[in-house]
Amino acid sequence: MTSNELNGHTNGVTGVNESSMHYSVVQETVKLFHNGLVKNPLIASSLPKEIEECAKPVQFEGTDKPSIPINWRFAESMASLKGLEAAMINVLLKRKYGVEPQKAHPRQKEKAIHNKYFKNTDLHNTHSSPYRINATNIYKCKDGRYFHLHASMNPQPSQQSLGLPDDMDLNVEESLKLYQDKISQIESGEMQKIASDVYKQAGTICWTTEEYRNSEHGKANAHVGLYEVHDVKNAKQPPCWWPDIPETSPQRPLAGLKVVDLTRVIAAPAVTRGLAELGASVMRITAEHITDMSQLHCDLNWGKWNAHLDFRKEEDREKLRALAREADVVVQGYRPGVLDKYGFSVDGLLELTKDRERGLIVVRENCYGWQGPWSYRSGWQQISDANCGMSMEFGRAMGSDEPVTPVFPNSDYCTGVCGVIAILNALLRRGTEGGSYKVDVALNYYSQWLVNSVGVYPKAVWEDVWNRNGRQVFRHYHNMQYTLPRFFKMLRDNSGSIVFDPKFFENRYSGAIGKNIRTVKPIIQFPDGLVQLKYNVGTRSNGIDQPKWPENLMTEVVV
Missing domain, CATH: 3.40.50.10540 (Crotonobetainyl-coa:carnitine coa-transferase; domain 1)
Known part of the structure; x- marks a missing residue:
């Protein structure tokens, strides 16, 4: 589906400029914030009556050119959602504290990081070998459709569903070929039944955006903002x-x-x-x-x-x-x-x-x-991306008629x-x-909004950001363990001064x-300092506190 066709399904979002020379992430975020959120009929009906007033002081900061070589407008969607959160905070300030709406500046970037000071809670060694890692990946079925197999938090049921053992001493290529050979013998509809109904594992056929929109499930949830x-x-x-x-x-x-x-x-x-x-x-x-x-x-x-x-x-x-x-x-x-x-x-x-x-x-x-009909199924970010059509459109943007997971857990954080x-x-x-x-919240609620109200970059804008990052092509069988380090290298090499600007960190x-x-x-x-966003207690491992509310709700100490 082209970007113009996607924009034809928007809920009042104005079309984006086709020229990469005139495209501005900030300006498009402002349009999306007002037309795709505050004035979107699917969303506005649930918002408080003061929302437009409380949205007026919200301003956006960032660069004009996209940095991430993904065709979906991730930065614009996240920044506009953070703008709506800021506007809702303004409503709370006005109603509970009698404070007039404050200026707020949502930024475009968010990045998860980790370090070594946390105990291991991966009880099933999900990432302990290439063979186990490849239980989460996209594979081609017998009928030519693609299926996103997912190990969830334990790859064993997914492996059992294919008649495979719990672990094998195989390298990446050998394990890929084993999964590919097994799934190539199964029709996609049968694979869906095996994953969802027999083994209760996450997994989905990789649909196009149009197929999801026209499905019974897509229609059943189309009224949700x-x-x-x-x-x-x-x-x-x-x-x-x-x-x-x-x-x-x-x-x-x-x-x-x-x-x-x-x-x-x-x-x-x-x-x-x-x-x-x-x-x-x-x-x-x-x-x-x-x-x-x-x-x-x-x-x-x-x-x-x-x-x-x-x-x-x-x-x-x-x-x-x-x-x-x-x-x-x-x-x-x-x-x-x-x-x-x-x-x-x-x-x-x-x-x-x-x-x-x-x-x-x-x-x-x-x-x-x-x-x-699919509400009972389990799923994760990659599953929502594959289910609602983002994966298929990302693959097509790179010139292949096949799905590719759009790398970052964008739908997770935006949800x-x-x-x-x-x-x-x-x-x-x-x-x-x-x-x-x-x-009720759901990954697919965000994902269908991304498809219908946000869309992909115009062709010229996508070509520009893709060219700046070396036009790397990823395939359906490249899982996130393969794509993530390569994307981070692209960002460091081509947009490091923007994405990793020290002012974004503390x-x-x-x-x-x-x-x-x-x-x-x-x-x-919040520039005037009236609202301070921070955390009462520091991050920690699971299970180190007592399961009771402490007397001092703002304390940092272990209780």
Whole structure:
């Protein structure tokens, strides 16, 4: 699909200039912010009435030329979403604190980093060998379609689904050929059934944008903007905010807000990290017997205490109930239905808090969205990219009629921002109307907005950024372990002074590990200093805190 065809499906976004000489990332972000978000009919109906007023002071900073050689407009989408988050913060400042909307400057860059001071939580050695790594990759099926196999957090079920052993001593090329040979014997529809229904693994046929849009599932979710906020009809709690603490102020606007984090990997943890950046107190709950991606903790555990609970034990379930009874927000990001058997479904959590005066906001995040025939499936960033057509369009942009994963976990981090915006929306409604709320976010909700309202770069702009980065061509079988280091080298070689500008970074101290970490500054900047985005506690490994709310919600020490 061409960029003009994509723009034909937009929700009021003006067409972008075809000439690379006149294209401006900042100017296009401003258009996208106003037309693709604030005035987008799918999104505007859920936003507070003051949003246009509170969006006026938001300004954008950045360079005119794109830096990342990916045809999708990632920088514009992330920056505009951070602009909407800033506007929602302005609404909160006005309603709760009586403060007029503030100037805010969202920047275009965000980068996850990691370091060595975190214990290994990869219980299944997912990345221990080329053979296991290649259980997550795109392969061609018997009918000529492409299928994104995904190992999730344990490659063994995906390997078993193909009749393969748990591990083999093979190099990259040998392991690729083994998977390719197996999947080339299976029709794509049958591969989908095997992955989704028999082995309960993430995996999807790689659709085009048009195929996704015209699918039963795409149509079932087409009415969703970036998220959905649902009133809980039987909730009788009066309008309220949350218990204030001495630090609650416009400077730390969510200070005192208690958030229970039942999430893993990137998208849902990015939601709770975003709340922590605004001052919220976040208790992240994991379990020793549940695998996790420890390489992400340096980036995504900022602002969070981390405790272990085993929901198979009644005493640990009661500890979570105690946390939830005091919480304002609970965020869950496990596969749909996983937490239900322990009593921690959305309705179970609402039932637990129905008799208190303060309503509860329960957030659930998944890959596919919460309507339609694929909603039960598990999935990750690469799966959403393949499902909604971004992977196919990236491959086509490089001249191949095949899907290629667009490298960076863009849909993960952008879904995280969408979740923060949705929760701010629910908090504002609870403050005005009372009651409790269910919030739905999904990787596909962001992805379908990217396809329909953001689109790809015009051909001349794409050719320019691709040429500046050496016109490297990636293939469907190049997984992220292959593409990521090559993309970072391209960025260092061709856009290093922009992407890695020292003004984007800061040294941040974590008392939990006793180290300063060089990391990305908050993306939103409030120049007058009225609002300060930072974290109450330093990043840390899983399971080092006690599963109880500390007396001092702003403390850095291990509890």
